[in-house]
Amino acid sequence: MRTPIAAGNWKMNFGPRQAAQFASVIRDPLRAISGAEIVLFPPFISIPAVHQILAGTTIGLGAQNLSDQPGGAYTGEVAASMIAELCQWVIVGHSERRHYYGETDALVNSKTRLALSANLTPIVCVGEDLEDREANLTERVITTQVRGSLGDLPAEQIGRVVVAYEPVWAIGTGRAATRQDAEDVIQLIRALMSELYGQGVADNTRILYGGSVTAANIGEFMASPQIDGALVGGASLKPEFVDIANVIASSKAGA
Ligand code: PGA
16 A cells, blocks of 8 residues: 655745745645645755744655765755755656756666665656657656666665656646556556566555646546656645645545
8 A cells, every 4th residue: 555645846936934934824734634645845945944834743844856975065065964854855856957957867866875875755756758758759768767767776775765757748837647648657667666676666666646737637647546646846836735635645545
Protein backbone atom coordinates (compact mmCIF):
# COMPACT_ATOMS: atom_id res chain seq x y z
CA MET A 1 0.00 0.00 0.00
CA ARG A 2 1.60 3.25 -1.17
CA THR A 3 0.56 6.32 0.85
CA PRO A 4 -0.33 9.03 -1.65
CA ILE A 5 1.48 12.37 -1.73
CA ALA A 6 0.24 15.92 -2.36
CA ALA A 7 3.31 18.06 -3.03
CA GLY A 8 3.16 21.82 -3.62
CA ASN A 9 6.12 23.28 -5.49
CA TRP A 10 5.95 27.04 -5.02
CA LYS A 11 8.87 27.61 -7.42
CA MET A 12 10.23 31.20 -7.25
CA ASN A 13 7.09 32.61 -5.59
CA PHE A 14 6.45 33.89 -2.06
CA GLY A 15 9.24 35.55 -0.09
CA PRO A 16 9.30 34.95 3.69
CA ARG A 17 6.46 37.36 4.47
CA GLN A 18 4.04 36.10 1.83
CA ALA A 19 5.05 32.49 2.41
CA ALA A 20 4.22 32.73 6.12
CA GLN A 21 0.94 34.42 5.32
CA PHE A 22 -0.14 31.82 2.79
CA ALA A 23 1.07 28.91 4.95
CA SER A 24 -1.07 30.17 7.83
CA VAL A 25 -4.10 30.29 5.55
CA ILE A 26 -3.76 26.68 4.37
CA ARG A 27 -2.26 25.09 7.51
CA ASP A 28 -5.42 24.19 9.42
CA PRO A 29 -7.41 22.90 6.44
CA LEU A 30 -4.37 20.82 5.43
CA ARG A 31 -3.88 19.39 8.92
CA ALA A 32 -7.46 18.18 8.92
CA ILE A 33 -6.66 15.85 6.00
CA SER A 34 -5.60 12.27 6.69
CA GLY A 35 -4.61 9.53 4.29
CA ALA A 36 -1.94 11.42 2.37
CA GLU A 37 1.46 12.92 2.98
CA ILE A 38 1.24 16.64 2.28
CA VAL A 39 4.43 18.58 1.56
CA LEU A 40 5.16 22.25 0.80
CA PHE A 41 8.23 23.36 -1.13
CA PRO A 42 8.89 27.09 -0.59
CA PRO A 43 11.93 28.92 -2.00
CA PHE A 44 15.04 28.47 0.20
CA ILE A 45 14.79 31.88 1.84
CA SER A 46 11.19 31.25 2.92
CA ILE A 47 11.76 27.79 4.42
CA PRO A 48 12.41 29.03 7.99
CA ALA A 49 9.24 31.15 7.98
CA VAL A 50 7.10 28.24 6.77
CA HIS A 51 8.86 25.88 9.19
CA GLN A 52 7.65 28.05 12.05
CA ILE A 53 4.07 28.09 10.81
CA LEU A 54 4.01 24.31 10.32
CA ALA A 55 5.56 23.50 13.72
CA GLY A 56 3.56 20.87 15.57
CA THR A 57 1.78 19.65 12.42
CA THR A 58 2.53 16.61 10.27
CA ILE A 59 2.64 18.72 7.10
CA GLY A 60 6.00 18.09 5.43
CA LEU A 61 8.47 20.73 4.33
CA GLY A 62 10.96 20.50 1.50
CA ALA A 63 13.48 22.38 -0.64
CA GLN A 64 13.21 22.73 -4.41
CA ASN A 65 16.87 21.97 -5.06
CA LEU A 66 20.12 21.06 -3.30
CA SER A 67 23.82 21.36 -3.93
CA ASP A 68 25.77 18.57 -5.62
CA GLN A 69 28.48 19.09 -3.00
CA PRO A 70 28.36 18.08 0.66
CA GLY A 71 29.58 21.45 1.92
CA GLY A 72 32.40 24.02 1.80
CA ALA A 73 33.43 26.78 -0.59
CA TYR A 74 30.53 26.75 -3.08
CA THR A 75 29.10 30.25 -3.08
CA GLY A 76 25.34 30.38 -3.34
CA GLU A 77 24.76 26.68 -2.77
CA VAL A 78 22.84 24.88 -0.01
CA ALA A 79 23.94 21.43 1.17
CA ALA A 80 21.64 18.47 1.85
CA SER A 81 22.69 18.35 5.52
CA MET A 82 21.66 22.02 5.94
CA ILE A 83 18.30 21.42 4.31
CA ALA A 84 17.78 18.45 6.62
CA GLU A 85 17.89 20.74 9.66
CA LEU A 86 14.48 22.15 8.69
CA CYS A 87 13.11 19.86 5.99
CA GLN A 88 12.33 16.20 5.35
CA TRP A 89 11.98 16.44 1.57
CA VAL A 90 13.76 17.80 -1.51
CA ILE A 91 12.87 18.02 -5.21
CA VAL A 92 15.69 16.83 -7.48
CA GLY A 93 16.05 17.37 -11.22
CA HIS A 94 12.90 19.39 -11.82
CA SER A 95 12.59 20.08 -15.56
CA GLU A 96 13.21 23.78 -14.93
CA ARG A 97 16.56 22.86 -13.31
CA ARG A 98 17.33 20.53 -16.19
CA HIS A 99 16.41 23.06 -18.89
CA TYR A 100 17.43 26.45 -17.48
CA TYR A 101 20.40 25.33 -15.38
CA GLY A 102 21.71 22.47 -17.46
CA GLU A 103 21.25 19.71 -14.90
CA THR A 104 22.13 16.34 -16.39
CA ASP A 105 21.05 12.86 -15.33
CA ALA A 106 24.49 12.33 -13.78
CA LEU A 107 24.13 15.48 -11.69
CA VAL A 108 20.60 14.54 -10.66
CA ASN A 109 21.92 11.13 -9.65
CA SER A 110 24.63 12.56 -7.40
CA LYS A 111 22.22 15.07 -5.85
CA THR A 112 19.77 12.23 -5.16
CA ARG A 113 22.56 10.29 -3.47
CA LEU A 114 23.42 13.28 -1.24
CA ALA A 115 19.74 13.80 -0.39
CA LEU A 116 19.42 10.16 0.65
CA SER A 117 22.56 10.23 2.77
CA ALA A 118 21.22 13.31 4.61
CA ASN A 119 18.03 11.34 5.33
CA LEU A 120 15.90 13.51 3.06
CA THR A 121 13.15 12.05 0.88
CA PRO A 122 13.97 13.04 -2.70
CA ILE A 123 11.27 13.57 -5.33
CA VAL A 124 13.21 12.89 -8.52
CA CYS A 125 11.61 14.39 -11.63
CA VAL A 126 11.65 13.00 -15.16
CA GLY A 127 9.70 13.97 -18.25
CA GLU A 128 9.93 14.37 -22.00
CA ASP A 129 9.53 17.68 -23.82
CA LEU A 130 7.10 18.39 -26.64
CA GLU A 131 9.62 17.72 -29.38
CA ASP A 132 10.42 14.29 -27.89
CA ARG A 133 6.75 13.41 -27.65
CA GLU A 134 5.99 14.52 -31.19
CA ALA A 135 8.94 12.52 -32.50
CA ASN A 136 7.71 9.43 -30.60
CA LEU A 137 10.79 9.52 -28.41
CA THR A 138 9.00 9.55 -25.05
CA GLU A 139 9.91 5.98 -24.15
CA ARG A 140 13.54 6.43 -25.07
CA VAL A 141 13.89 9.74 -23.21
CA ILE A 142 12.22 8.45 -20.04
CA THR A 143 14.31 5.29 -20.12
CA THR A 144 17.53 7.29 -20.37
CA GLN A 145 16.44 9.68 -17.61
CA VAL A 146 15.36 6.93 -15.20
CA ARG A 147 18.49 4.83 -15.72
CA GLY A 148 20.76 7.86 -15.46
CA SER A 149 19.04 9.72 -12.62
CA LEU A 150 17.95 6.73 -10.54
CA GLY A 151 20.44 3.98 -11.36
CA ASP A 152 22.97 2.60 -8.87
CA LEU A 153 21.50 4.21 -5.77
CA PRO A 154 22.22 2.50 -2.43
CA ALA A 155 19.86 -0.48 -2.07
CA GLU A 156 19.13 0.24 1.60
CA GLN A 157 17.95 3.77 0.75
CA ILE A 158 16.12 3.22 -2.51
CA GLY A 159 12.83 2.63 -0.70
CA ARG A 160 12.73 6.31 0.22
CA VAL A 161 12.93 7.61 -3.35
CA VAL A 162 9.79 9.14 -4.87
CA VAL A 163 9.58 9.72 -8.63
CA ALA A 164 7.57 12.45 -10.35
CA TYR A 165 6.59 12.09 -13.99
CA GLU A 166 6.25 15.61 -15.34
CA PRO A 167 5.91 15.94 -19.10
CA VAL A 168 7.58 19.28 -19.88
CA TRP A 169 4.81 20.26 -22.31
CA ALA A 170 2.26 20.00 -19.51
CA ILE A 171 4.10 22.13 -16.95
CA GLY A 172 2.55 25.56 -16.46
CA THR A 173 0.73 25.32 -19.79
CA GLY A 174 -2.79 24.50 -18.63
CA ARG A 175 -2.51 21.47 -20.89
CA ALA A 176 -2.35 18.48 -18.55
CA ALA A 177 -1.51 15.04 -19.87
CA THR A 178 -4.44 12.67 -20.26
CA ARG A 179 -4.77 10.06 -17.57
CA GLN A 180 -3.87 7.42 -20.17
CA ASP A 181 -0.65 9.23 -21.20
CA ALA A 182 0.39 9.62 -17.58
CA GLU A 183 -0.48 6.03 -16.77
CA ASP A 184 1.49 4.65 -19.73
CA VAL A 185 4.67 6.49 -18.80
CA ILE A 186 4.29 5.74 -15.08
CA GLN A 187 3.96 2.06 -15.94
CA LEU A 188 7.17 2.33 -17.94
CA ILE A 189 8.92 4.01 -15.00
CA ARG A 190 7.78 1.21 -12.69
CA ALA A 191 9.07 -1.40 -15.14
CA LEU A 192 12.43 0.40 -15.28
CA MET A 193 12.58 0.54 -11.47
CA SER A 194 11.94 -3.18 -11.46
CA GLU A 195 14.83 -3.74 -13.89
CA LEU A 196 17.10 -1.64 -11.67
CA TYR A 197 16.02 -2.76 -8.20
CA GLY A 198 13.59 -5.67 -8.50
CA GLN A 199 9.83 -5.97 -8.53
CA GLY A 200 9.42 -5.43 -4.77
CA VAL A 201 11.04 -1.98 -4.90
CA ALA A 202 9.12 -1.09 -8.07
CA ASP A 203 5.82 -2.04 -6.45
CA ASN A 204 6.54 0.08 -3.40
CA THR A 205 7.92 3.18 -5.15
CA ARG A 206 5.55 6.10 -5.17
CA ILE A 207 5.26 7.76 -8.57
CA LEU A 208 3.53 11.12 -8.88
CA TYR A 209 2.12 12.96 -11.87
CA GLY A 210 2.90 16.67 -12.36
CA GLY A 211 1.91 19.20 -15.02
CA SER A 212 -1.09 21.56 -14.87
CA VAL A 213 -2.76 19.66 -12.04
CA THR A 214 -5.89 21.43 -10.77
CA ALA A 215 -8.74 20.69 -8.38
CA ALA A 216 -10.81 19.96 -11.49
CA ASN A 217 -8.55 17.30 -13.04
CA ILE A 218 -6.86 15.63 -10.04
CA GLY A 219 -9.72 13.16 -9.50
CA GLU A 220 -9.20 11.76 -12.97
CA PHE A 221 -5.48 11.14 -12.33
CA MET A 222 -6.05 9.64 -8.89
CA ALA A 223 -8.58 7.18 -10.30
CA SER A 224 -5.58 5.40 -11.82
CA PRO A 225 -4.11 2.75 -9.51
CA GLN A 226 -0.70 3.62 -11.01
CA ILE A 227 -0.66 7.26 -9.89
CA ASP A 228 0.30 7.89 -6.27
CA GLY A 229 -0.30 11.63 -6.03
CA ALA A 230 0.77 14.87 -7.64
CA LEU A 231 3.51 17.45 -7.76
CA VAL A 232 1.56 20.68 -8.12
CA GLY A 233 3.00 24.01 -9.30
CA GLY A 234 0.67 26.90 -10.11
CA ALA A 235 -2.35 25.56 -8.22
CA SER A 236 -0.24 25.10 -5.05
CA LEU A 237 -0.04 28.90 -4.74
CA LYS A 238 -3.77 29.08 -4.08
CA PRO A 239 -6.17 27.63 -1.49
CA GLU A 240 -7.11 25.29 -4.34
CA PHE A 241 -4.16 23.19 -3.14
CA VAL A 242 -6.24 22.15 -0.12
CA ASP A 243 -8.95 20.78 -2.45
CA ILE A 244 -6.31 18.93 -4.47
CA ALA A 245 -4.80 17.43 -1.30
CA ASN A 246 -8.28 16.37 -0.17
CA VAL A 247 -8.91 14.51 -3.41
CA ILE A 248 -5.48 12.85 -3.27
CA ALA A 249 -6.05 11.74 0.33
CA SER A 250 -9.51 10.34 -0.22
CA SER A 251 -8.86 8.69 -3.59
CA LYS A 252 -6.93 5.68 -2.33
CA ALA A 253 -8.96 5.13 0.82
CA GLY A 254 -9.95 1.50 0.97
CA ALA A 255 -7.74 0.64 -2.02
P1 PGA B 1 2.32 23.29 -12.85
O1 PGA B 1 3.82 22.87 -12.43
O2 PGA B 1 1.39 22.57 -11.90
O3 PGA B 1 2.28 24.77 -12.69
O4 PGA B 1 2.13 22.83 -14.26
C1 PGA B 1 4.11 21.56 -12.03
C2 PGA B 1 5.57 21.46 -11.66
O5 PGA B 1 6.41 22.05 -12.34
O6 PGA B 1 5.93 20.77 -10.67
